[in-house]
């Protein structure tokens with residue numbers, strides 16, 4: 010029997026990497042409210058596990074259970090960071106952050122900010138002038154104000170994009186009210202500014218996708234049922250998962266959502282560490298359109314909104330199919346109440362076609378082995394878009410990180426008859442969707458066969474001596490320091506990167522390695538002089554490698570909301586140019602989707618896949634999957650080995 014993580018925490022048996030339980034979150038909140046956060050004006054941004062140091066974890070000592078908390082005092086308009094000891098019941102750190110540091114939005118602020126706009130008489134009057142009077146149908150979409158060189162006077166600001174619906178479940182994104190922006194101070198609820206410029210007609214045509222608008226569903230698709238009569242092949246003990254040769258711990262944070270800890274592969278009976286910690290570290294979605302409202306759209310969906318808090322409760326047969334194991338995500342609302350996203354993470358096995366095959370044409374024998382993957386995923390809704398994040402673990406030691414982008418385009422209005430060069434017209438009624446990019450950064454604390462690793466860039470080269478004109482080779486170049494390891498993809502050179510352990514050698518006396526296959530390795534299109542590029546420097550390049558520092562967690566820095574980009578993030582840390590050869594290092598990969606919108610993305614976007622692969626590259630001495638069973642439940646007598654004695 011497995012017991013819930015909450016029960017474990019209460020009886021004091023939580024693993025040091027288990028996320029805080031609801032009971033622990035409540036305890037942290039009480040300790041803070043009885044201490045420095047006593048005033049009514051304090052609001053909670055996040056309460057999460059303060060992960061123990063690697064040294065403590067490795068030392069196997071009894072590790073103190075600690076929490077990191079971030080708060081805002083609305084009265085002072087200042088943010089605070091706290092460290093709370095759960096065993097001691099003490100506030101071990103209480104620090105006021107610099108003026109202007111704005112932690113991510115709290116979920117409650119979305120509704121509060123929208124309400125502030127809706128009830129504001131000036132906003133109502135301005136909308137009435139545009140012929141819009143039913144405020145219940147108006148949507149104020151709570152974007153962060155970002156940073157565009159203006160002095161925000163330390164205020165916590167929301168920049169609401171405005172849409173209007175025909176009825177409650179009409180899609181608002183079909184009806185943008187262009188050139189109309191409301192800026193709200195989220196601490197005071199005050200409307201600070203109304204940008205009410207050139208009115209253009211609100212596009213009227215609907216963009217609905219609900220069954221009631223679409224009509225009867227097709228009936229020709231027969232059911233597909235996934236059954237595992239003997240159950241799933243994984244075992245789950247608390248947050249620890251063992252599946253085939255893989256083992257890991259499942260984590261969840263408000264900022265990152267799903268986290269994988271201590272990912273290991275059992276090779277010939279030996280547990281070999283691969284990655285100590287892996288998660289989505291940041292995202293940015295900059296728009297390329299220069300129209301006044303559009304040019305300021307650049308959402309840092311992790312750092313501005315805490316994408317883990319946006320996780321959906323997943324449902325069987327819709328989000329995930331098969332023999333599912335769910336994990337809940339625990340967070341906190343702004344008043345300090347523990348809040349559970351049930352079934353925030355889903356885990357299941359999927360068939361994955363063939364893994365390997367050979368037909369011996371001389372002997373007329375065939376050997377085929379099926380591939381399967383373990384899928385560990387969560388799906389976040391960040392206002393208009395959905396992002397489904399998947400870690401796929403394969404039997405041969407490969408790992409895939411996959412993002413499916415779906416949901417609804419962020420739209421704009423243009424004068425009827427006009428066609429913006431910066432976007433795709435979606436109808437003939439003034440609706441268009443500007444070009445943009447979805448940029449992701451994944452942080453991977455590699456520990457390939459141990460803590461000390463190094464990274465090589467591998468390019469295809471044509472040797473100068475090439476008498477046959479057919480020569481090409483793969484050439485390794487060691488990336489020695491952090492600055493040298495700031496790299497871009499180069500498909501012309503078939504570039505990839507290799508993470509190695511020089512101390513651990515394979516059968517041919519080469520360092521064992523994993524390679525990072527840099528698919529979707531695009532770079533930020535916005536110019537270096539733009540504000541968004543200065544804030545999202547992680548997205549100017551694809552590869553970054555840093556010497557491990559537990560405080561360096563997020564690619565655009567700890568608090569990117571309203572930040573200038575001048576103080577924190579990968580571009581600042583790598584200025585130190587630390588040695589990264591045979592060190593404890595962290596690999597950061599930036600990839601993305603250059604979203605040239607198409608008509609088919611409307612009114613709801615069929616998923617677009619974006620991601621990258623990590624593959625063993627001399628990590629094993631040969632294909633590690635020769636021991637896969639030949640038996641299947643297929644129609645050929647249940648064997649994928651024909652003509653051979655079994």
Ligand code: ABN
Nearest residue numbers: 151152308314391392
């Ligand atoms: N998709 C950008 C966004 C995220 C959260 C809230 C508003 C807008």
Ligand code: CU
Nearest residue numbers: 445446447604
């Ligand atoms: Cu897009």
